[in-house]
Amino acid sequence: MDKLRYERPSIKQMNAGLMNQYGLKTEYAPVLDIDGVPVKKIISEYGSPVFVISERQLRRNYQNAVRAFKTRYPKVQFAWSYKTNYLDSVCRVFHQEGSWAEVVSRFEYQKALRNGVPGKKIVFNGPDKREEDIITAIKNDSLLHIDHFDELYLTLELAEKLNKKPRVAIRVNMDTGIYPMWDRFGFNYENGQAWNAINKIMASGKLEFTGLHTHIGTFMLVTSAYAAAASKLCDLAYNFRIKFNKNIEYIDIGGGFPSTNTLKGSYLQGVDTVPSIDEFAEAITNTIVNYGFKPEDLPTLILETGRALVDDAAFLLGTVLATKRLSDGRRATIMDFGVNLLFTSYWYDHEISPAQEFTQNSEDMVVYGPLCMNIDVVRENINLPLLQKGDNVVVHKVGAYNMTQWQQFITMRPKVILIDMQRNVHIIRETETLDYITELEKVPQHLTETNL
Amino acid sequence: MKLKSNIATSETGFIFNPSTGDSFSANAVGMEIISLLKKNKPLNEIKKHILDKYNVDEAVFEKDYDDYIAQLQFYNLIDTM
Amino acid sequence: MKKDKVIKNKSDKIREVTVALTGLNAIDSPGPGVAVIRCLKEMPDFRFRIIGLSYEALEPGIYMNDIVDKTYQIPYPSAGTESLFNRIKYINEKENLGLIIPNFDAELYNFIKLVPKFEALGIKTFFPAMEQFEKRDKINLFDFCKKNGFLCPRDKTIVKIDELKIPAGKFGFPLVIKGKYYEAAVAHSFDAAQKAFLKISSKWGLPIIVQEFIKGTEINLAAIGDGNGNTIGAVPVRKLYITDKGKSWAGITLEDKSLIELAEKFIAVTKWRGGFELEIMRTPEGKPYIMEINPRFPAWIYLSSAAGQNHPAALVRMAFGEKVKPYKNYRVGKIFIRYSWDLVTDVEKFQKISAFGEI
CATH class of the missing domain: 3.40.50.20 (Rossmann fold)
Structure with missing residues (x-):
C-alpha cells in the first residue's frame, strides 16, 4: 500500500484578534520556476543559496521606462546606476539597451570603462572624486557632476593644468517637500549656493557648464516631489539662459524611483501603493515641457533610475536548514541565506514563496538566516506553509543593492546566474572560494607556525 | 503523556478545551495523534501507526512528535506528569 | 416616516x-x-x-x-x-x-x-475615485480646505522637535499633536507638546502633524453624493454623549441650513460619489470647521433612514444606474441611543x- 504524504503535525490556536489565514494567501502560492526554468533544477545544478537574474525582466523594465519617458518628452537618456547592481552582465544588458553609465567612485568608473562605455557617456557623481579620478574623467571627456566647492576649485585647477575644458554639471539639493532632505550632497538651491556655484564656473571660463543634476532621495513614493525638483532645476536653467545667453544641455533628475517591495512598517502592499514609472514620467516631463522653454531649447532629460529597473528582475533561491521552536512557542525557520546576502531585509518585508506544493496549513514564523549573529533576521513575522528541513524557497525582488552591498561575512557569497532570453542559464558570478577570500591576506613570518 | 480528559475533538479538526475556553485547529497528522492520545495509546503505538500510514522517516517523525507534544503542553492540553 | x-x-x-x-x-x-x-x-x-x-x-x-x-x-x-x-x-x-x-x-x-x-x-x-479619496486624507485636508474655501484647523508638518516653536507661536496652545497614521494628543503647554512629539514620533515615525485646537460643539453629518456634484441627501447630527473612545453614544438630528449647504458645497467641489461623514467642530461663533472626512457611511447611518433619508438605499439605486431624486427633508429631533445586546x-x-x- 502506498503511504500517505506526510506533513508534520501542527496545531493552531484560534485567536479572535489575530490575522486570519486569508490575509496572506498569496504568499502560500508556490513558485516552481523562474522564466520557465524549474527552481529545483537551478538549485540542484548551481547550489543553494543562489541569486537568479532574469534578463527578460531586465530588458522589459528598461524598455518600459524608456517608453514612459520618450512618449512624453523628446530627448531622454538613461544612465545605469552602477551602485544598484554592478555585476558586469547586468550593466551590459542595460548598455546594450542604450543606457549610459552613472558611477560614484573610481572603482565603478573603471568598471564602466571595462564594460565598453565610452568616457563621454559616463556620468561621474558623488562626493568622493580624488585628484586622479578627476584627471581621468577630464581626459575621457566624462560628465563631471560637481558635489561641493572643494571639488569645484580642484577641477578648475586641474583644467588649467591639463589645458582642457572639462564638461561639468553641478549637483543641486533642494526642498521638495519630502523628508529627509538630502542636503548633504551638492549645492543648495534655496540659499543661493547653487546659483553661486554656477556663477563661479562661468566666471572662470575654464569649464564648460553643461547640465544640472539633482537626486532628491530614495524609494520616493510621491511624484510631486519630482515635479518640485524639476521645476527648481528649470528655474536655474532659465536664469542661466537669461544671464549667460546659453542653454543648459541637460537636466539630470537622478534616481530614487521605488520598486514594488513593501517597506517595513507600511500598512499597504508596495505593489498597490507605489506610483508607476509612467506617473513619475508624467510629473517630471509635464513640469519641464510646461515651464516655458522654446522647443529647440528643451534640455535633454537624464535619468539614473536603478532600483525600479532591476529589483524585480532578481530572485534569491534558498533552502531551509532547520526549523525550531522558540521559548515563547513561536516557530523559527533557519534559512541558508541571511542578511549577509539579503541586505535589503533591513528595509523591506521581502516576499518569500515556497518552491514546492503544500497543503493549506500554515503557521506564523520568524525567518532567520544562517549567521551566528542575533541581527540575522530575514522576516520578523511571516505566515508560510509547514516548511521542513530541505524545502526550498524563493525570495522576490532582490535585484537592487543586494549584489553590491552583500557581505563576505562568516560565510562566502554564492553564485549568481542569469537566465537569458532563450531561457539558457549562465553563471555570471562564481561561488567565492577560500582562496579567493584569503588571496589578499599576508601572514607575517612569525605567525606562519601555530604549533597546536 | 495524557491528553486532558475533558478535551473535545470534532471530525473536522477542531479541538476545544472546556476548562479554558480555547479552540484549536490541527492538521491531519496532528488530529490523528490527538485522537490516539485520547485513547491513551503509548508512544510506540502512536509512532508505529504514523510510520505505517505516512511516508516519513522515524527520526523526522520523532523530532516532530516531540515538538508537537511540547506545543500541546504549551496550550495546556496535556496533563503534566 | x-x-x-x-x-x-x-x-x-x-x-x-x-x-x-x-x-x-x-x-x-x-x-x-x-x-x-x-x-x-x-x-x-x-x-x-x-x-x-x-x-x-x-x-x-x-x-x-x-x-x-x-x-x-x-x-x-x-x-x-x-x-x-x-x-x-x-x-x-x-x-x-x-x-x-x-x-x-x-x-x-x-x-x-x-x-x-x-x-x-x-x-x-x-464609492469615490482615488483622487477624491486622497484629497480628504489627513495629510492633504488643509490644502484641500484652503483651496475650496472650507474652514479647517491650520496645521504644520514638522520633522524636528525644535520646529514645534513655529506652530506654537502661530496657533497658540492648546495644540493637537498628530501621528502620520494614527494617534493624537492635545498639548496644553510647550513641555507637553514636546513630550507628545517624542512619544508619537517614536511610535509612528516622522513627520508629525501639529494642528490648531478648535473649541466648539461636535457635529457629524452623513451625506451622499451622486458622483456628478449633486447632493442626494444630508443629515446633520449633534453628538449628545460621547464614549471614552470618542465615539457617539447618542445623537440628535439638527435643523441647520448652513450645515446642509456645507455638505452640498463639499459634494459639488469634489463630485463625491457615495456616502461619507463630515466631522465638524462648530465654534461658539457658529463657524463650522471640518475636522475629518470619513469616506463611508457613519455607524449611526440608520438614524438618517429613520429621519427620512435612507442613504444606503439611494446608494443601491445609484449603483444600479437609477436616477435618484435628492432627499430634501428629514425629521429634526430624532435621537439615536446606542445600546449593547x-x-x-x-x-x-x-x-x-x-x-x-x-x-
Missing part, C-alpha cells in the same frame, strides 16, 4: 440582489455594516441576500443570522489587492454578487484600485468561521 418613493410608485416588482458588505463589527467602537444592512432591509422593492465580509472571527454581524445570510472572511488590507481580489472572486463564484459596499476607511484604498476588476465580474460599487451562540460557529473562513 417618509419612505423612498422613487421606485415604489413605478412598479411593484421586487428585485433580488446579493450584496456583500464589510463593517460587521457592531461593537463599542462600531463599524457601520449592521446599520447599513438595517437600512437596506427597509427598501420595499428590493429583496437582499446579505453577504457579510469580515476580518475577524468575532465580529458580531457574523452571528446575526436574522440579518446576515452568510459571512466570508476577507484578507486584511495589508495583504494587498491581489489577495483581496482572489478572495472576492471566490466569493462571487459562490454567491454571484451584485454589489459590494465597503464600510471601512482603511480598506477603501484597495477596493478603489479593484473597481475595474469588480466591474469585469459584474459587481457594482458606488449580548448575542449568544455556540463555540462551533466560532470554530467554523475561524478555520474555514466562511459560515
Whole structure:
C-alpha cells in the first residue's frame, strides 16, 4: 500500500484578534520556476543559496521606462546606476539597451570603462572624486557632476593644468517637500549656493557648464516631489539662459524611483501603493515641457533610475536548514541565506514563496538566516506553509543593492546566474572560494607556525 | 503523556478545551495523534501507526512528535506528569 | 416616516440582489455594516441576500443570522489587492454578487484600485475615485480646505522637535499633536507638546502633524453624493454623549441650513460619489470647521433612514444606474441611543468561521 504524504503535525490556536489565514494567501502560492526554468533544477545544478537574474525582466523594465519617458518628452537618456547592481552582465544588458553609465567612485568608473562605455557617456557623481579620478574623467571627456566647492576649485585647477575644458554639471539639493532632505550632497538651491556655484564656473571660463543634476532621495513614493525638483532645476536653467545667453544641455533628475517591495512598517502592499514609472514620467516631463522653454531649447532629460529597473528582475533561491521552536512557542525557520546576502531585509518585508506544493496549513514564523549573529533576521513575522528541513524557497525582488552591498561575512557569497532570453542559464558570478577570500591576506613570518 | 480528559475533538479538526475556553485547529497528522492520545495509546503505538500510514522517516517523525507534544503542553492540553 | 418613493410608485416588482458588505463589527467602537444592512432591509422593492465580509472571527454581524445570510472572511488590507481580489472572486463564484459596499476607511484604498476588476465580474460599487479619496486624507485636508474655501484647523508638518516653536507661536496652545497614521494628543503647554512629539514620533515615525485646537460643539453629518456634484441627501447630527473612545453614544438630528449647504458645497467641489461623514467642530461663533472626512457611511447611518433619508438605499439605486431624486427633508429631533445586546451562540460557529473562513 502506498503511504500517505506526510506533513508534520501542527496545531493552531484560534485567536479572535489575530490575522486570519486569508490575509496572506498569496504568499502560500508556490513558485516552481523562474522564466520557465524549474527552481529545483537551478538549485540542484548551481547550489543553494543562489541569486537568479532574469534578463527578460531586465530588458522589459528598461524598455518600459524608456517608453514612459520618450512618449512624453523628446530627448531622454538613461544612465545605469552602477551602485544598484554592478555585476558586469547586468550593466551590459542595460548598455546594450542604450543606457549610459552613472558611477560614484573610481572603482565603478573603471568598471564602466571595462564594460565598453565610452568616457563621454559616463556620468561621474558623488562626493568622493580624488585628484586622479578627476584627471581621468577630464581626459575621457566624462560628465563631471560637481558635489561641493572643494571639488569645484580642484577641477578648475586641474583644467588649467591639463589645458582642457572639462564638461561639468553641478549637483543641486533642494526642498521638495519630502523628508529627509538630502542636503548633504551638492549645492543648495534655496540659499543661493547653487546659483553661486554656477556663477563661479562661468566666471572662470575654464569649464564648460553643461547640465544640472539633482537626486532628491530614495524609494520616493510621491511624484510631486519630482515635479518640485524639476521645476527648481528649470528655474536655474532659465536664469542661466537669461544671464549667460546659453542653454543648459541637460537636466539630470537622478534616481530614487521605488520598486514594488513593501517597506517595513507600511500598512499597504508596495505593489498597490507605489506610483508607476509612467506617473513619475508624467510629473517630471509635464513640469519641464510646461515651464516655458522654446522647443529647440528643451534640455535633454537624464535619468539614473536603478532600483525600479532591476529589483524585480532578481530572485534569491534558498533552502531551509532547520526549523525550531522558540521559548515563547513561536516557530523559527533557519534559512541558508541571511542578511549577509539579503541586505535589503533591513528595509523591506521581502516576499518569500515556497518552491514546492503544500497543503493549506500554515503557521506564523520568524525567518532567520544562517549567521551566528542575533541581527540575522530575514522576516520578523511571516505566515508560510509547514516548511521542513530541505524545502526550498524563493525570495522576490532582490535585484537592487543586494549584489553590491552583500557581505563576505562568516560565510562566502554564492553564485549568481542569469537566465537569458532563450531561457539558457549562465553563471555570471562564481561561488567565492577560500582562496579567493584569503588571496589578499599576508601572514607575517612569525605567525606562519601555530604549533597546536 | 495524557491528553486532558475533558478535551473535545470534532471530525473536522477542531479541538476545544472546556476548562479554558480555547479552540484549536490541527492538521491531519496532528488530529490523528490527538485522537490516539485520547485513547491513551503509548508512544510506540502512536509512532508505529504514523510510520505505517505516512511516508516519513522515524527520526523526522520523532523530532516532530516531540515538538508537537511540547506545543500541546504549551496550550495546556496535556496533563503534566 | 417618509419612505423612498422613487421606485415604489413605478412598479411593484421586487428585485433580488446579493450584496456583500464589510463593517460587521457592531461593537463599542462600531463599524457601520449592521446599520447599513438595517437600512437596506427597509427598501420595499428590493429583496437582499446579505453577504457579510469580515476580518475577524468575532465580529458580531457574523452571528446575526436574522440579518446576515452568510459571512466570508476577507484578507486584511495589508495583504494587498491581489489577495483581496482572489478572495472576492471566490466569493462571487459562490454567491454571484451584485454589489459590494465597503464600510471601512482603511480598506477603501484597495477596493478603489479593484473597481475595474469588480466591474469585469459584474459587481457594482458606488464609492469615490482615488483622487477624491486622497484629497480628504489627513495629510492633504488643509490644502484641500484652503483651496475650496472650507474652514479647517491650520496645521504644520514638522520633522524636528525644535520646529514645534513655529506652530506654537502661530496657533497658540492648546495644540493637537498628530501621528502620520494614527494617534493624537492635545498639548496644553510647550513641555507637553514636546513630550507628545517624542512619544508619537517614536511610535509612528516622522513627520508629525501639529494642528490648531478648535473649541466648539461636535457635529457629524452623513451625506451622499451622486458622483456628478449633486447632493442626494444630508443629515446633520449633534453628538449628545460621547464614549471614552470618542465615539457617539447618542445623537440628535439638527435643523441647520448652513450645515446642509456645507455638505452640498463639499459634494459639488469634489463630485463625491457615495456616502461619507463630515466631522465638524462648530465654534461658539457658529463657524463650522471640518475636522475629518470619513469616506463611508457613519455607524449611526440608520438614524438618517429613520429621519427620512435612507442613504444606503439611494446608494443601491445609484449603483444600479437609477436616477435618484435628492432627499430634501428629514425629521429634526430624532435621537439615536446606542445600546449593547449580548448575542449568544455556540463555540462551533466560532470554530467554523475561524478555520474555514466562511459560515
